[in-house]
Amino acid sequence: MSALIYCPFPDAESARNVGEQLLDEGLIGCINIGGPIQSFFAWGGERGEGEECPALLKTDAQLLELAISRLEELHPYDSPAVLGWPCVAGKATESWLRTLGGGGSVRH
Amino acid sequence: MSALIYCPFPDAESARNVGEQLLDEGLIGCINIGGPIQSFFAWGGERGEGEECPALLKTDAQLLELAISRLEELHPYDSPAVLGWPCVAGKATESWLRTLGGGGSVRH
Amino acid sequence: MSALIYCPFPDAESARNVGEQLLDEGLIGCINIGGPIQSFFAWGGERGEGEECPALLKTDAQLLELAISRLEELHPYDSPAVLGWPCVAGKATESWLRTLGGGGSVRH
Numbered sequence: 001m002s003a004l005i006y007c008p009f010p011d012a013e014s015a016r017n018v019g020e021q022l023l024d025e026g027l028i029g030c031i032n033i034g035g036p037i038q039s040f041f042a043w044g045g046e047r048g049e050g051e052e053c054p055a056l057l058k059t060d061a062q063l064l065e066l067a068i069s070r071l072e073e074l075h076p077y078d079s080p081a082v083l084g085w086p087c088v089a090g091k092a093t094e095s096w097l098r099t100l101g102g103g104g105s106v107r108h
Numbered sequence: 109m110s111a112l113i114y115c116p117f118p119d120a121e122s123a124r125n126v127g128e129q130l131l132d133e134g135l136i137g138c139i140n141i142g143g144p145i146q147s148f149f150a151w152g153g154e155r156g157e158g159e160e161c162p163a164l165l166k167t168d169a170q171l172l173e174l175a176i177s178r179l180e181e182l183h184p185y186d187s188p189a190v191l192g193w194p195c196v197a198g199k200a201t202e203s204w205l206r207t208l209g210g211g212g213s214v215r216h
Numbered sequence: 217m218s219a220l221i222y223c224p225f226p227d228a229e230s231a232r233n234v235g236e237q238l239l240d241e242g243l244i245g246c247i248n249i250g251g252p253i254q255s256f257f258a259w260g261g262e263r264g265e266g267e268e269c270p271a272l273l274k275t276d277a278q279l280l281e282l283a284i285s286r287l288e289e290l291h292p293y294d295s296p297a298v299l300g301w302p303c304v305a306g307k308a309t310e311s312w313l314r315t316l317g318g319g320g321s322v323r324h
Contacts, residue, residue: 034253035142043204
């Protein structure tokens with residue numbers, strides 16, 4: 001199985017920097033960075049809002065917990081929102097992402 | 109575990125209104141509202157299309173069914189599309205969202 | 217249960233074309249096509265980047281594997297990224313998408 005991870009960043013540049021690092025480490029195969037989103041949240045008993053930049057990262061299901069943990073470390077927020085889940089993938093996606101983490105070459 | 113809910117709204121204002129209500133009720137910790145999307149659908153044997161505004165809501169997995177049910181009630185459409193799923197979350201996300209629904213303070 | 221499928225396309229037009237075909241075949245109930253995203257990826261041992269157009273498709277969980285497989289065939293890329301997962305849906309969504317694949321009428 002493959003997996004997706006959703007994570008909002010403060011801006012596209014920080015999303016790209018963290019994504020490139022995770023690509024370097026073989027923990028993801030791809031990061032998709034979207035246009036701005038508006039966030040409304042409850043945190044520490046208070047309400048807040050802000051503009052963020054959403055990212056969706058693709059990996060192998062076996063790497064899901066490791067990739068989430070490393071993403072949380074690299075993220076510019078102290079307490080980033082990082083949520084991932086296993087997925088059924090198409091054949092090409094499955095074989096591409098399965099090569100991650102094994103030191104092998106990766107395919108798009 | 110944590111959870112995500114995906115739901116398109118007619119516009120950002122209605123997404124924000126429903127999101128703020130769900131925050132007030134402690135059923136979600138955050139709503140992310142994105143830029144416009146194009147929708148093409150089949151409904152009641154006919155085809156349609158339109159512009160919508162996507163929202164992604166974060167909650168605790170234990171609140172998933174309740175949050176979906178309440179979102180469906182509050183949504184301006186008669187038959188809104190509301191789909192949610194449990195997620196593996198980073199440590200900060202997990203502990204933030206776990207405080208929901210228990211009457212405790214919530215953290216971002 | 218219902219399901220979502222995430223798939224980036226080269227542009228909104230190709231996403232729409234494939235989405236309309238899957239609607240024609242009764243394999244999905246809806247496609248949501250978003251604004252442009254930036255993609256950074258590792259593929260075949262090399263790194264790449266590009267602009268893509270994200271799509272999120274809604275279907276019944278029983279059709280998930282079939283819809284993924286058909287989407288992979290129809291997609292303009294040789295090796296598209298196609299990832300789907302089962303979802304808990306609101307009542308209206310559940311009954312709408314359950315009509316897919318059975319030859320019955322579909323509701324939004």
